[in-house]
Amino acid sequence: MEAKVANDWRLRGQRYRLEGEVCGHCGVAIFPPRDICPECGKPAKTPAPLSGRGEVYTFSTVYNAPEGFEPYTPYTVALVKLEEGPVVTAQLTDVAPKDVQIGMPVEMVTRRLRTHGEEGTIVYGYKFRPRVRV
């Protein structure tokens, strides 16, 4: 439990508010943060929030969920291409699996991801949903 709590805590910036990095050398947006620019290979440690707007690049529906995510089935996991460039893997929410389409405009929301049992912490993080105002 302690290791899970510490890991969740370390990821709170990226999970709660989609905080990435921007490369000071070539200007590319980076998510998730990795401190090295994937484009030019130089150090990139400047935190930068992403807009949270993007579109569904590809998706698949999960019926047999991994441990901890069973209460939410069926749900859709998508690769979301953000306006700033990075592609994020995330759950979609507020949409029935049959209504998901490639190219669908989506926006980031912060939702419950899972709980660590009845007595453990509640883990919150980003998901994407169809935009409320396009």
Next chain:
Amino acid sequence: MGEGRLMKSQRAVGIVGHGAYVPMYRLPGAEIARVWSGAGRGPVREKAVAGLDEDTITIAIEAARNAVARAGLAPEQLRAIWVGSESHPYAVKPSSTLVAEALGAAPYLLAADFEFACKAGTEALQAAMGLVGSGMGDYALAIGADTAQGRPGDELEYTASSGGSAFIIGPADHAVAICRGSLSYVTDTPDFWRRAYQHYPSHGGRFTGEPAYFHHSESAGGALLDELSMTAKDFTYAIFHQPNVKFPGRAAERLGFTAAQIEPGLLSNLIGNTYAGASLTGFSAVLDIAQPGDRIMLVSFGSGAGSDAFAWEITDRISSHRDMAPLTTDYIKRRVEIDYALYARYRGKLRD
């Protein structure tokens, strides 16, 4: 005539940004009636139901993001985030710190959770006005949000719903709505309660009407009118706590307000009773349509019991702010009807 009951900060303050959030699922009253009595409709047409991954914290975050977007502030400018709710996800661990992190407002600010049944959000709003009005900080965020639960089959199940709204208080010269004064009226009245470790609340039945809702709402609202030497006619709109459709209508009428004055802020028929979010989400809907010069009266009610009453005046800044975030009606229109079985799953009513 004034009797010194009015609360007004030395530095004039107002709302610099507002935002609402209502989950998309709707459970009709007729569907609840079908399950528990075989016929009928209940006191509201339908209520908003939070999805599986939603709770008071996620509702507060989205409403707050909308308020920040409208205020045009950097989140680090907030000196307080106060979340009022009777359904904080943790018994011990603040909702407000998580909201602060999600907004990017942490770490240099006050953060706390407020509790006072359905008036926890307006209590936070009063406190935010005090903080900014004293000059301790320039901006403070007050939120009222709930995922209210009624015991299956109880009359509260028809109305207990999910949603919330957020308001950033700042100096009056940046405000879209300036506060002309507020006051509070509280007594120890046991109309509704939930003991520790109990999942569902209990209530005093008929005791919830005259001695609780009406007495406190009308006392606070009436005293505010009196202190400001104003009458209902001086206001464009009025918003009351809305546990159903009838109560706010009757309280408004007794204070001299017309049906037209309360209609835009009366959402209970569409979303149910969002508890700490109820009067505030009605207020948010009114701010979405208000024009410069409009005057708005807001009266909350929380069981236990008490009411906060506020008088607001809309400024010229309102029109440029409105489109910076989704409107309250954008969320209300985003409607997916569910049946009682799906509702039971979404709200954790199915247990081994």
